[in-house]
Amino acid sequence: EDKSLPEPIRIRLNVVDPVKIKLGTADSKGTRVKVYGRVDHLRSQKDVIFVTLKDGKGLMQCVFTGQLIKTYAAMTLTLETSLEVRGELKSLPAGAHAPLDRELHADFFTVIGAAVGDKEAITNKVQADGDPQTLLDNRHLTLRGPTSSKVMKVRAAVEAAFMKTYAELDMTKVSPPAMVQTQVEGGSTLFEYNYYGEKAYLTQSSQLYLETCLAGLGDVYCIEKSFRAEKSLTRRHLSEYTHIEGELDFITFDDLLAHIEHLVCRVLEITLSDPETAKFIAELNPGFRPPSRPFRRMRYADAIAWLVEHDIPNEDGNPHAFGDDIAEAAERKMTDILNVPIFLTHFPADLKAFYMPRDKDDNRVTESVDVLMPNVGEILGGSMRIWDFDELMAGYKREGIDPEPYYWYTDQRRYGTSPHGGYGFGLERFLAWVCGRWTVRECCLYPRFAYRCRP
Ligand code: 4AD
Known part of the structure; x- marks a missing residue:
């Protein structure tokens, strides 16, 4: 390094600060900076190497010339290698393109950690076989790619938008336990484990606990993990997913539907009001438009009639009849044909x-x-809750549930009961809809589903 050069100031790749950072031109000096990042893109020409660095927030084109490109380090540079680069920031020559319309003319660089290249590199492995299992085994590396990072950034923005909307609605965030001894959504998907010698489960939903918070806190919500031992491999089922659940006190069923409709629309409004997030969504899912209100309302019985009319059979291949579960395939067909958000009630x-x-x-x-949303199907499940003591006891009985472990839940009906209701969104399904992803597996950091618990 030429020690006569001015001491560089450290900047992040996405920072623009016209007071501190002056862009030089062909005949004027720019601010000398130092940046850290990994090689996203490499382009070598006879007298110059263009290195695009990334740091998770932005990109910067660095120009290596002269002595620098004659070094062994420059000649053997590989994608993903981490670097420190020092040099002068300059505006671009006419007709050239680079992020933020600037480039760093490097006068010195240091390899901090070289990345494996050639056949070992993940990009090559994935391109070589394109096998989804290879991609999943290498999730820790594919997460570095532009698509995964955009989805994860949209995810963070959507989660923040939910929290902002809940604050606007004066709903309080709580954090119910993941380790429980009660089921919420049926025994078949329970993950059971040994809790100091007692039988316990990973929670399927925080709903019952949210209900116990109403008396002390008023309307509440939580953003927690839920767990389902789903045996079938579908593109919208995970074993561990992020569940956004709300519970509202002293409401009617209509109030509940109005609340859900407002929540979906307001969350999207906030999410899309951030220009960077809006750009990511447009890149991931061109043509995505927030839904218009009111959402279409359809009773289950009318959906059955619609499926019969449209010759969409049930799982056994027969015409749908009242009482049939509307399976994933039929539900998806219906949602895609209607192509609007649906409240199926x-x-x-x-x-x-x-x-x-x-x-x-x-x-x-x-x-x-x-x-139900086009391309994904069900993204939310909700209902009013039985608030009458005797009716609840009959509900346990119908489902063959021993009321004993539910004493704390039942007590809500003995200590000043109230008409109340709530819902749960699968965050990954919400994102699959907004980001136009093929599967919810792309919408979480490290997907967990049947037979996959790594990395
Ligand atoms: O319809 P579900 O089972 O409803 C409940 O759990 C209620 N107790 C929630 C409540 O009222 N507080 O699940 C709610 C949502 C589904 O609509 C879906 O979006 C998501 O959770 N979900 C899953 N997402 C990914 N993988 C799975 N295996 C899921 N199971 C449910």
């Missing part, structure tokens, strides 16, 4: 959980709702 009691109250006008069905 009033599911038969036999298809739904023990805690759902019956509709006053039709005793066969419950005050329940699924929100």
Whole structure:
């Protein structure tokens, strides 16, 4: 390094600060800076190497010339190698393009950590076989790629938008336990484990705990992990997912639907109001438009009639009949054809959980709702909750649940009960919809599903 050069100031790749950082030109000096990052892109010409650095926030084009490109380090530079680069920041020559319209004319660089190249490099391995298992085994490396990083940034923005909306609605965030002794959504997907000699489960939903918070805190929400031992491999089921759940006190079923509709629209409004996030969504899912209100409302019975009319059979290949579960394939077809968000409501009691109250006008069905989105299908499940003591006891009985471990839940009906309801969004499904991803597996950091628990 030429010690006569001015001491460099450290900047991040995305920082623009016209007071501290002056861009030089062909005949004027620019500020001398030092930057840290990894090689995102390399282009070698006879007298110059263009190195694009990335640091997770931005990109910077660095120009290596003269003595620098004659070094062994420069000649053997590989993608992902981490570097410190020092030099002068300059504006671009006419007609050239680079991030933020500037480039760093390097006068010195240090390799901090070289990355393996050739056949060992992840980019080559993945291109070589393109096998999804290889991609998943190398999730720690593919996460460095532009698509994964954009999805993860949108994820962070969406989560923040939920929290902002909940604050606007005066809802309090709580953090219920993941280790529990009660089921919420049926025994078949419970992860069971030994808790100091007692049988316990990983939570399927924080709903029951949220209900116990209403009396002390008013309306509440949580953003926690839920766990489901889903045996089938589908593109929208994970074994561990992020569940955004809300619970509202003293409401009607209509209030619940209005709240959910507001929440979806407001979260998207906040998310898209950030220009960088809006750009990522446009790149990931060109043409994505936030839904218009009101969402289409459809009762389960009408959905069954619609499926029959459109010749979409049930899982056994027969025409749908009242009482059938609407399976993933049929639901997806319907959502894609209708191509608008749908509130699917009033599911038969036999298809739904023990805690759902019956509709006053039709005793066969419950005050329940699924929100369906084009390309993904169900992204939310919610309902009113049985608030009458005797009705709840009948619900346990119908589902063959021993009420004893639920004493704390049942007590809510003994200590000043109230009409209340809530819902849970699968965050990964919400993101698959917004970011136009093929599967929820792309929408979490390290997906967990049947037979995959690594990396
Ligand atoms: O419909 P679910 O099972 O509803 C409940 O758990 C309620 N107790 C929530 C509540 O009222 N507080 O699940 C809610 C949502 C689904 O709509 C889906 O988006 C997501 O959670 N979900 C999953 N996401 C990924 N992988 C899985 N295996 C999921 N199971 C449910």
